Structures are given as C-alpha cells and as structure tokens.
Amino acid sequence: NAGVTQTPKFRVLKTGQSMTLLCAQDMNHEYMYWYRQDPGMGLRLIHYSVGEGTTAKGEVPDGYNVSRLKKQNFLLGLESAAPSQTSVYFCASIDSYDLPVAFFGQGTRLTVV
Amino acid sequence: RKEVEQDPGPFNVPEGATVAFNCTYSNSASQSFFWYRQDCRKEPKLLMSVYSSGNEDGRFTAQLNRASQYISLLIRDSKLSDSATYLCVVSPYNFNKFYFGSGTKLNVKP
Numbered sequence: 001n002a003g004v005t006q007t008p009k010f011r012v013l014k015t016g017q018s019m020t021l022l023c024a025q026d027m028n029h030e031y032m033y034w035y036r037q038d039p040g041m042g043l044r045l046i047h048y049s050v051g052e053g054t055t056a057k058g059e060v061p062d063g064y065n066v067s068r069l070k071k072q073n074f075l076l077g078l079e080s081a082a083p084s085q086t087s088v089y090f091c092a093s094i095d096s097y098d099l100p101v102a103f104f105g106q107g108t109r110l111t112v113v
Numbered sequence: 114r115k116e117v118e119q120d121p122g123p124f125n126v127p128e129g130a131t132v133a134f135n136c137t138y139s140n141s142a143s144q145s146f147f148w149y150r151q152d153c154r155k156e157p158k159l160l161m162s163v164y165s166s167g168n169e170d171g172r173f174t175a176q177l178n179r180a181s182q183y184i185s186l187l188i189r190d191s192k193l194s195d196s197a198t199y200l201c202v203v204s205p206y207n208f209n210k211f212y213f214g215s216g217t218k219l220n221v222k223p
Contacts, residue, residue, distance in 0.1 A: 033211065040121065042200065042215035043157070050209055058210065090156055092211070100145055100204060102211055104156035 002026050006091050006105035013081045013112045021076040021108050023091030031094045032074040033058075033102070034066060036087040043090060049074055081112045114139050117203050119214035127222055130191045134217045136201030137183045144206040146177055148186050151198045151216065160186075160199070191221045 004025045013019055023032065030051050035043040045058030047066040055066045063085060065077045074093075078085060091105040119136045126132050138146075146163035161168065163175040163184050174187040184201055201214035 031209070035213070040215060042117075042119075043213040045210055045212075048209060056209070094211075100211075101147075101159050101162075102149075102157075102202075104158070106156050107154075 004091060004093055004103050004105040006089075006108050008108060009106065010109050011111070013078075013110065015081060015083060015112060017081050018077070018079050019081065019110075020078075021089055021091075021110075023074045023076070023093075023105055025072055025074075025093040025103070027093065027095070027103065028071070029093035029095065029103075030071070031100075032068065033092045033094075034064070034074065034076045035090045035092065036060065036085075037090060037107075038087050046076065046089075081110075083112045086110060086112045115214075116140060116212035117201055117214040119201050119217050121215060121217060123218040123220050125220045125222060126191055128191055128193060130221075131187065131189045132191055132219065133188075134186045134199055134201075134219075135183055136185070136214050136217075137181075138201075138203045138212070139182070140203070140205065141179075141182060142205060143182075143203045145204040146175075146184050147202040147204075148173075148175055148184075149200040149202055149213075151200055153197075157200055157213075188219075191219075193221050193223065195219060196221045 033048040034046040049068040052071040095101040148160040149157040151157040167176040198216040
C-alpha cells in the first residue's frame with residue numbers, strides 16, 4: 001500500500017528553470033493538495049483539487065501551476081523557478097468527506113540557486 | 114490575520130511531565146479540527162481528530178472550545194519519543210482547504 005508518493009524527493013534548480021513535481025495516490029481520494037513548508041511558516045496551501053479535472057488556488061499560488069488530468073495524480077509546475085521557491089513541498093490527499101484525514105507524501109526538497 | 118495561530122515554542126520538558134498546547138483559529142465557520150505530529154524532516158501525520166465533546170487517546174487529550182475558538186492538546190507522562198512539532202489543523206465544512214498552524218515544537222528531555 002503505497003499511499004501518497006511524491007517524485008522527485010530532492011532537486012536543485014537554477015533560477016529560471018522549470019520543473020514538475022508529481023504526486024500520486026492509490027487510495028482513490030477525491031481531494032488533493034499541494035503545500036509548501038518554510039521554517040517558522042507552517043504549511044501553506046499552494047493549490048488544491050476537489051476532483052479530476054478541477055483545480056483551485058490556495059493561499060500562495062503565484063509562480064505555480066497545477067493539473068489534475070487523472071484522479072490519482074496531481075502535478076505541480078514551476079514555470080520559471082526563483083530562489084523564493086526554495087522550500088519543502090508536500091502533497092496530501094484526504095480520506096473521505098466524513099472523516100477527512102489527510103495523508104501526506106514524504107515531501108520534495110527543492111533548492112533554487 | 115492568520116487562519117490558525119500557535120505558540121511556536123519550543124517547550125522543553127522533562128520525561129514524565131504534563132504539557133499543554135493551545136491553538137486559536139479565526140474562522141468561526143470552521144468545522145473540523147485536528148492535531149498532526151511532524152518529526153524533523155518528515156511529513157506530518159495525524160495524531161488525533163478533535164471533537165466538540167473532547168476526546169482522549171491514551172496519554173493524549175484534545176479539546177475544542179468553539180465559543181473562544183481555540184483547540185488544546187494535553188500530553189501526560191511525556192516520553193522522549195513525544196519530541197516533535199505539533200501542528201494544529203482547521204478545515205471548513207467542505208474540506209476544500211486544510212489550514213495549518215506553524216507548529217509547536219516539543220523537546221522532552223531525560
């Protein structure tokens with residue numbers, strides 16, 4: 001039972017480069033989220049999706065785009081990376097509407113130089 | 114104003130101590146409340162949900178005060194393994210967003 005899997009786990013980018021982070025869940029969850037975590041800031045919501053083909057902005061969406069073409073996958077894209085996007089990125093999905101327990105991936109540590 | 118606010122700590126306590134964390138939330142329409150635990154450089158994991166009537170899980174007790182809009186977590190008989198950051202999480206009724214506090218760091222010392 002893989003749960004929520006994020007790839008890659010680590011990445012170093014140069015300013016201006018682009019990349020895509022992949023989040024895959026095998027639990028048939030409807031809702032998926034992308035967060036970033038910075039020291040002393042907690043987790044801040046970047047974008048979220050309430051179902052296949054839908055996405056919405058969270059608290060800090062600027063500089064990021066997302067897609068949810070398949071229910072099990074939620075992609076986070078950085079079109080032109082900036083040093084301010086250096087962070088740890090977590091993907092999460094939730095269990096059900098009745099007991100919305102969030103399951104997290106292991107995180108992606110991204111450094112933009 | 115932040116959706117969820119927590120004292121960042123750290124709380125440094127000896128083994129066996131009782132420690133309590135509080136968390137306040139700003140949106141009175143919030144419906145679901147949780148405590149998550151995060152170990153250093155790891156992903157957050159659910160510790161416990163928080164119900165209106167309060168709930169207990171072993172050494173951990175969570176309470177919700179809707180009138181004052183705060184949530185608390187009480188840890189009794191602290192263990193070294195309880196050392197972690199504890200995140201308060203709040204969600205609206207439709208679960209489209211989970212708001213995290215910045216976390217309270219707990220260090221349990223021998």
